Amino acid sequence: MIRKLYSLICFSVFCLPFSSLYGNSLNVLSSAILAIQDTTGNEQDVEISEGLRRRINTLVERKQVADSVDVQVMNLNPFLSAAQYTKGYVSGLYVQEGSGEPGSLKNIIWRGLSSPLLSNKDMNAVQPTVFVNGIPLGQESNFAFNIQRYNFRKIGTETDLLTRVDLSAIKSIEVITDPLQLAELGPLAANGAIWILTHSGKSGNRELSINSYYGFAQKPSIIPINAEYENMFRQPFYALYGDAESKLKYPGYLADSTNMNYYGSSNWSDLYYKNSALYSLDISLTGGSERANFSFYGGHKNNEGVADDTRLKTYNALFSVNMVPFEWFTVSSFINANRSERKRNRSLRDQFAETAYLPDLSTPLAPNKDVYAYYLDQYNGSLNDNVTNNIHGHVNFRFKILSKLTYETKLSIDYTEGLRDVFWPSGLMEGSNFVSNYFGYTQRLIFNNQLNYQLALAKDQTLRFHLGSDYVMDLYRFNYAKAYDGPNDFVKINVVNGNSSDGDYLLPRGGLVVYRWNNKDQFRMQSFYGRASYTLSNMLEADVLARIDGASTIQRDSRWFFSPAATVRWNMKDHLFDDSEILSVLKIRLGAARIARPVSGARYATGPQYSSNMGWSTEAGLVSYNGFAGLSRPYNSGWMGYGIEWPYSDQLNLGVESSWLNDRLFANLTLYNKEDKNQITVIPVPSEYGYTGQHKNGLSVRNRGVELGLGGSIFSDNRNFQWKTALNITANRNSLTALPNGLDELIIGDRKLKIGHSIDQFWLYENQGIYQDVAEIPVEDGRRLAFEGVYLNAGDPKWKDINQDAQIDQDDKVLIGQATPKIFGGWNNQIRYKNFDMTFQFYFAAGHKLLNNRAATRYDFINNESNNTIQSVREIFHWQQDIDIDKYPTYNPWSAVVPYRVEQDLFLEDASFVKLRTLTLGYDLCGIDGIRKAMKTARRAYIYVSGNNLHTWTKFSGVDPELTEFNGYYTGYGLPLAPTYTLGIKLDL
DSSP states (O other): OHHHHHHHHHHHGGGGGGGGTTSOOOSOOOOOOOOOOOSSSOTTTSOOOHHHHHHHHHHHHTTTSTTBOOHHHHTTSOOOSHHHHHTTTSTTEEEEOSOOSTTOOOEEEESSOSSOOOSGGGGGGTSOEEEETTEEOOOOOSGGGGGOSSOSSOSSOOOOGGGGSOGGGEEEEEEEOOHHHHHHHOGGGGGOEEEEEEOOOOSEEEEEEEEEEEEEEOOOOOOBOOHHHHHHHHHHHHHHHOOHHHHHTOOHHHHOTTOHHHHSOOOTHHHHBOOEEEEEEEEEEEEEOSSEEEEEEEEEEEEEOSBTTOEEEEEEEEEEEEEEEETTEEEEEEEEEEEEEEEOOOOHHHHHHHHTOOOOOSSOOOSOHHHHHHHHHHHTTOEEEEEEEEEEEEEEEEEEEETTEEEEEEEEEEEEEEEEEEEEOGGGTTTOOEEEEEEEEEEEEEEEEEEEEEEEOSTTEEEEEEEEEEEEEEEEEEEEEEEEOOSOSSOOOOSBOOOTTSTTTTSBSTTOOEEEEEEEEEEEEEEEEEEEEEEETTTEEEEEEEEEEEETTSOGGGOEEEEEEEEEEEEHHHHHOTTOSSEEEEEEEEEEEEEEOOOOOGGGGGOSBOOOOOBOSSOTTSBEETTEEOOOOSOOOOEEOSOOOOOEEEEEEEEEEEEETTTTEEEEEEEEEEEEEEEEEEEOOOGGGSSSOEEEEEEEEEEEEEEEEEEEETTTTOSSEEEEEEEEEEEEEEEEEEOGGGOSEEEETTEEEETTSOTTOEEEBOEEEEOSSGGGSOEETTEEOEETTEEOOTTSEEEOOTTOSSEESGGGOEEEOOSSOSEEEEEEEEEEETTEEEEEEEEEEESOEEEEHHHHHHHOHHHHHHHOSGGGOOOGGGSBOOSOGGGSOOOOTTOTTOTTOSSBGGGEEEOOEEEEEEEEEEEEGGGSHHHHHHTTTOSEEEEEEEEEEEEEEEOOSSSOTTOOOTTSEEOSOSOOOOOEEEEEEEEEO
16 A cells, blocks of 8 residues: 555656746757666566566567677777767668767767758757666757857867766667657657666676776878978979969978978977877676675776877776565666766867967978977977766666556766866967866756556457656756966966855956856756557567657747657568478568657747847957947857747658578668658848848758668587678668758858758869860850859869859859768678687778868968968878879969869769778687686686777778768868777686
8 A cells, every 4th residue: 555655646746847847948858768777687576667678678689680789799899989889880870980089079870860060069969869778868068169260179078978888887789760769768869869778786696897908009100291392292383373473472481491390301290190008997796686786887998099199088987776675666776977088189270269369370380300399398388188077877766556557767867067178378379378267067857757557458469558757857058268368387277266156256367358158058848658559479569659748948839749659560470481490580560750859959949039249250259349348148040030849850660670590690671761850940031130040940851761781690500610790781861851931942151952952962163174275264255254253264173164154153063972971881790719709890881972171271272371260270290191192183273263172073082981990809718628727716717809990991082081070071180090909808707
């Protein structure tokens, strides 16, 4: 009676959070699905939630299927992020590492882009959500992007979200693809869900495991150049097109051949590139009884980059406890804490972008080792600390009210804070030092309730009901301040007091003039959902789901969104081919769902308003009004009117799973259609309105694709030799299906969105060669062909006049290529001989392009040196030959048409590649009689060597086709994905 009464009380709290739904809001919608952990290691002993049971059974039954990761194999590699585990292992999931810098962000896309990537911050809107034991990890908010003039990097630590997950504690990783399961998870799963379960305690003797490796990353082999090479590179341009004035303006560092700093040895790479150390130590302890058990996982990783003295250190601790104090009551909890310390690159571009200050860039860093060492000595007086702290966990209570009726309630938290302190001494800033401080955090609280009931119908028929409620509270906040010209370079002061309880909390320290930005956003969401499942023997299973979500980021008249979903699974093998000896499994599944998409930012819910642009034209963060300091929101985002509604995603799946010869071979095929509709975008308005544009619903994107998984156990029956192989291939095509106001096309910056075309296509001029003579240039009505009003001349490019109007302008640009691959996947293998085993993976992507902005910048040296803009920055690593100079014609670099502009197909290259990504060889020492006798308590003593990023096959002329920016531009700023070699040991005692 007591437990029934408690259940009724707990059930009544379903509606308690409802009253606060209309509070202030933030950007990311989320929903948590319950993840009760097995307290005994035996599902017969403890009843777990039906949703989790289905997922665990899926992992057990489909160990070789491509949508699950072989965690045991991936743990043998020196990875830092869970995203690296899924790369090449999971069909439909494309993981791109834009830089080999430890801890840098990874771009993850599931089943194609759901919306256009028009700026760096748009990556948040397309990435899948990561659930750890049912807790959706919160992403860092985007609003800090808006206070920057140059959006190369985020303000703050910019550390990869998935480094906060303790990799050694991971039990399984699955990418959820069923539309109904995604709909049950709610709006945050509209872009897909990466479902991670960690190890929990189990009954029996205490078990101790130790896993450690040590190794190194190999520095790349490069071709360094000096001023002599650069001079030889430029001479053909001066010989053909240079005049007396241009020769008088020849850069001084190239004009003086006696200057050995530039014309001497180019040995800078000895200080920039290095072989770097990698090491890790992980330890775990589990034990307990059937009534109470625990697990503890702790670890430390250090990963040094091969370039620019970069590094990431992580510290992890995970503790879980599970108890069954009464037969009708189960409690389980876990908590995971993580700290990462990141040493970032010393890029001049990123430094100048944050300081918003450009020194004289006419003389670059010298390639001489001694001179570069002097610069590094000056840099050693700087400060660039990046610390990220995270803690997430839950406490879960489960009550067995009746034999078939259970109630579960869970409270989850996820908190991440980033701290970054920067100080650049005056020696790096032409006599004026710089300091900045950043503190930002993401705070998420989730209250989840579930009621489950199972009803047995006629023979072999079961009906299950599942009711749930989620309440989500999010808070996102950052404080950022920067200042210039401090009193000296010895005291690296904070620019604010730092103690919020003091009255002078926001007053600057040391008499500095401080520029300060503060922003906060909140979010509330209440969700209710119900699910019914019908099972007929082992032949048919049908599920239907109804969910309703209400969020504070949506305007009142559209606040609630209804999400229906259904899935049917038919076991054809047991139904039609039960007597087949060759066919082992044949299942068909069909699923469909409508899922609400997250809406970012509280401003959408407030109705008509807009923010004015009070910033300087060259620095949006410095606000003024007619020269007087003013208060303004730190971004200019345009008009917000009524009628802002929920965007949503319609998803349809048809899948076939099959295996033959007693499950030795398998083949799985999935066809999907994902349409992300009614999304919000900014459309242009007349300039006299006074704001940049209007936010409106109406943008829709369709992704259609095929996922294929093939493989099996080739020699599984041979005890001495076994070979398991799995190949996953995904083919995807995205297209724009609608724009607001019925528009057919929309131009935003250097991108053009057009109905029927891919949203990640490049918008470029078609280059057809060079005009060697004025006589070759077309003439119409006595006028030569012109580029945006400037007559073309000898030495200019032949750009195709698409509309034949005798004028080359943006109307002649074409949509060509795309930044994301049309086909990608991985080939994974495990080979075992007695106590030896070997695993290797090939990762591939094809059908996509990239724009070689590095080559365009190199050839456009005249404009870059004369304009002194952020594009004029010449990094120390630019003193290497990393482009194919035979590919490009010799245009007139002084021409007013800017012949080496990047927006032309001259710089478009094939980015397809195949990589030997991992190779591991291991041996179980317990297979040796002497060692087995000496280590009687050891369950396993496994020693292994591994290699990563061993070789890349590609036609791309640059360093690596993966090292591109979010928009498909190759800038050369991505640090190398270096080969790594490690020696490790795993002890299970």
